[in-house]
Amino acid sequence: MVQYAPFLLGKFSDPLLAIMVGCLSYYVYERKMGRPQGHHLHELIKKRWDDRK
Incomplete structure (x- = not known):
């Protein structure tokens, strides 16, 4: 039987x-x-998202 770790x-x-x-x-x-x-991360994500459209 496998014993799983408890969740936080x-x-x-x-x-x-x-x-x-x-x-x-x-x-x-x-x-x-x-x-x-x-x-910045949010600018790169926005640019990537806009390119998909």
């Missing part, structure tokens, strides 16, 4: 929490490093 918040909440923490940490990293204009 829940089966579906834990992965969402991990994604949110990862995105937040990258956002803080970007703010700290001072990326050039037009190369």
Whole structure:
């Protein structure tokens, strides 16, 4: 029988929490490093999204 690790918040909440923490940490990293204009994560995602349309 397989023993699964306990969840912190829940089966579906834990992965969402991990994604949110990862995105937040990258956002803080970007703010700290001072990326050039037009190369921020949200701008690149927006550009990619607009290209799909």
